[in-house]
Amino acid sequence: MARNNGAAASQPSRTHLISSTAMLKAKTNGVTRQESNWSQSSPRPSTWLIFLFHFALPMTLLLIVSNVVDDIYGAFTSLVAESTPLVHYDEAVKPPTTFPSISNYEEGSNSVIDQQSKRRSQDNILKQQLNKHDGTNNNNKVKSNNKGTGPQSSPLYKDMETNIIMLRSKYEESRNTPSEILAAIRYADYLKYRDTTIHDGGTYQMDAIKVYSRAIELLQDEYRQKIDNGEEVRLSEGATSSPVVGYSGLNREMFLDYDSKSTEGRLCATYTSLGKVFFMSNMFGRAVQSYDACLSYDPYYLDALTSRAQALLILGKFNEAGTDYKLVLELDTNRLFVDAVTGLSKVLTAKEDAITEGWDYLVNILEQDLPRLKETYENAKLSNNDGRVKHYVDGLKRVHHAMFAYHDVKTKNASAAWEHLLKGNMYKLSTVAPFDAAFEKDRVRRLKQVFTPNFFPKGVGSQTRTPIFIIGFVRSGSTLLERILDSHPLIVGTGEDSVFNGRLDFIRNEIVQASTTGSANDLQIKVKQLADDVVSDMKSRWEVIEDNMHDESEISDKPSKITRPNPTRFADKMLTNYMNVGFIHMLFPNALILHVAREPMDTIFSAFKHDFPPGGLDYTADFAGLAQLYHSYREVMRHWDAVLPGRVTHIRYEDMVTDLPNVAPKIIDAVGVPWDPTVLDFHKKKQAVNTLSTTQVRKGLYSHHFKEWKRYEEYLHPLLDLVGSEVEYDLKTTLPGY
Numbered sequence: 001m002a003r004n005n006g007a008a009a010s011q012p013s014r015t016h017l018i019s020s021t022a023m024l025k026a027k028t029n030g031v032t033r034q035e036s037n038w039s040q041s042s043p044r045p046s047t048w049l050i051f052l053f054h055f056a057l058p059m060t061l062l063l064i065v066s067n068v069v070d071d072i073y074g075a076f077t078s079l080v081a082e083s084t085p086l087v088h089y090d091e092a093v094k095p096p097t098t099f100p101s102i103s104n105y106e107e108g109s110n111s112v113i114d115q116q117s118k119r120r121s122q123d124n125i126l127k128q129q130l131n132k133h134d135g136t137n138n139n140n141k142v143k144s145n146n147k148g149t150g151p152q153s154s155p156l157y158k159d160m161e162t163n164i165i166m167l168r169s170k171y172e173e174s175r176n177t178p179s180e181i182l183a184a185i186r187y188a189d190y191l192k193y194r195d196t197t198i199h200d201g202g203t204y205q206m207d208a209i210k211v212y213s214r215a216i217e218l219l220q221d222e223y224r225q226k227i228d229n230g231e232e233v234r235l236s237e238g239a240t241s242s243p244v245v246g247y248s249g250l251n252r253e254m255f256l257d258y259d260s261k262s263t264e265g266r267l268c269a270t271y272t273s274l275g276k277v278f279f280m281s282n283m284f285g286r287a288v289q290s291y292d293a294c295l296s297y298d299p300y301y302l303d304a305l306t307s308r309a310q311a312l313l314i315l316g317k318f319n320e321a322g323t324d325y326k327l328v329l330e331l332d333t334n335r336l337f338v339d340a341v342t343g344l345s346k347v348l349t350a351k352e353d354a355i356t357e358g359w360d361y362l363v364n365i366l367e368q369d370l371p372r373l374k375e376t377y378e379n380a381k382l383s384n385n386d387g388r389v390k391h392y393v394d395g396l397k398r399v400h401h402a403m404f405a406y407h408d409v410k411t412k413n414a415s416a417a418w419e420h421l422l423k424g425n426m427y428k429l430s431t432v433a434p435f436d437a438a439f440e441k442d443r444v445r446r447l448k449q450v451f452t453p454n455f456f457p458k459g460v461g462s463q464t465r466t467p468i469f470i471i472g473f474v475r476s477g478s479t480l481l482e483r484i485l486d487s488h489p490l491i492v493g494t495g496e497d498s499v500f501n502g503r504l505d506f507i508r509n510e511i512v513q514a515s516t517t518g519s520a521n522d523l524q525i526k527v528k529q530l531a532d533d534v535v536s537d538m539k540s541r542w543e544v545i546e547d548n549m550h551d552e553s554e555i556s557d558k559p560s561k562i563t564r565p566n567p568t569r570f571a572d573k574m575l576t577n578y579m580n581v582g583f584i585h586m587l588f589p590n591a592l593i594l595h596v597a598r599e600p601m602d603t604i605f606s607a608f609k610h611d612f613p614p615g616g617l618d619y620t621a622d623f624a625g626l627a628q629l630y631h632s633y634r635e636v637m638r639h640w641d642a643v644l645p646g647r648v649t650h651i652r653y654e655d656m657v658t659d660l661p662n663v664a665p666k667i668i669d670a671v672g673v674p675w676d677p678t679v680l681d682f683h684k685k686k687q688a689v690n691t692l693s694t695t696q697v698r699k700g701l702y703s704h705h706f707k708e709w710k711r712y713e714e715y716l717h718p719l720l721d722l723v724g725s726e727v728e729y730d731l732k733t734t735l736p737g738y
């Protein structure tokens, strides 16, 4: 599909919509005739007119006038609130080579670093293109991204698929030849890259694991052979022209291409990459093993150390994570791995004495880093070096947020904490365009226009009850609910990399196509098939992970697969799905939709102070953006309650926390599986799913506090004003029997 990506085509323009409405009228007769077919299956013509206007018409007219259609198509595609990208994965897989150094020791290395920042900005453009259908990410500086076609129809997505086919065939051709190692690594690297860019449940993760493992096997053979022959397995000192001076051992090979790395360098880098794929697949124990394998060649390999710390943090091994992070901060004086700052502050927040010096250690480092970072940031700004500016902004943001955490949890000095929080958020916002409130409002308006009470055709969709959808505003306690569900032997929490969300655009396009045929039956068959495909993919993803977890006793304390019944429910937690209840209901009219709602200002303040990874949730760092997103959420939830009364089951977060023994059985009842008492001990379960709130959930219910925002109330008045009457939420838990 030829998309016009020019700035002029940014948002659906009014004039285009008007002219296309005229065209719509010209077509109305045909459309109305089609609708008579629908009448037995409930939706009234007017509804389907809107449906066709938004969904089908663009497809039929596409061949006639592509420009106009572009705009209608954009108007409708933005309705699909694609999930927030699963960004905390990005932190894990971010290749270190994309960071320019902040040190003064980098003279003579500019060309390499500049190339790297160029590559990074290309990656960012790609990511923006792919995320452009993400509703909350509509304010990218690249305005043409405001309207979207979704990944599956994006030319870049198609390019990726083409590249995968090309790299796979190269890999296959290379089998049992000397070039197999590099072909395998290139192929696997690309699969990993693809899955960190497109979040659809980890399509290529298992392939990547297989191919990396094959490369490692071959590299180990090579390694043994070289040792036997007395050959070098590591580049000799001085042999590398490392772009950053000041690193030793295998770290000197950090920026080299695989072609130029030594055998050990390749082995270590490949083990690290494999670990990252395990991490993305929620196999944290396996990830640690893989990083360990790399670190057995060089205990100071920074990429593996930082990554291992991150996995250990998720696993609740705070002391080990703290030790790794500390080592990174000591070795990496250039702060190439600036994530370690954030990581260590998370460790200390969870467990103050995870390292012997406690917070003092980190605060000392941060106080030295701040002026240094600020100076290099100002210099980069003066020299208009975008790549560097971004790196320093990220560093400054992380340092300020870590200082906020310190004052928030340790000194309890609200004024100092607030100062750092604001500065951190200011840096974060400095790299994105101002929030576009009108666009956000329009999105909600269009959603309400399409999904009216008469919209939903009867008898369409899959009858399955297998998926459970968890929705809500960010920081509302959805992780807690997911963990509660997941602790039941028959329910699996699939984390945030959602099969359903990754597929939404494709699903919508398919529905559009089916609806243009005009046969109710066709549509019904199509929708059911799409829904069932989602469910079978959820299951097969679980099976693969389960197989891989087999020997992972340390992180999986569920009984082994043989003794344990197969799960019958899969929980899909994609928070921005509150925009997609209409789609969910259409595909899965019987699936449970659980909405977690928490006291408004607790939710809002928590979102404000939380450093979401870059992408969909940038504007929660901004009072106006945050308030508007919250207003949208409440408005949309009211809308669903009005058009689909009782369809969404509401659960108050506060009820879960204070009254779990009574709430949990009702939740399990609503899911439709027998009660199991392990649910009440959900926090004891060792297996973790990587979400932003894992560490808190692990600590159990006692760590949940109410009204934390009150400590910062004096600074929050402008936000309170913007939130207005929505500051009250008299929602009741609507679990049957509660």
Ligand SMILES: *[C@@H]1O[C@H](CO)[C@@H](O)[C@H](O)[C@H]1NC(C)=O
Residues within 6 Å of the ligand: 413, 414, 415, 416, 417, 419
């Ligand atoms: C809190 O921090 C501020 C700096 O933001 C400082 O001026 C003040 O003295 C601190 N208060 C206490 C009680 O330490």
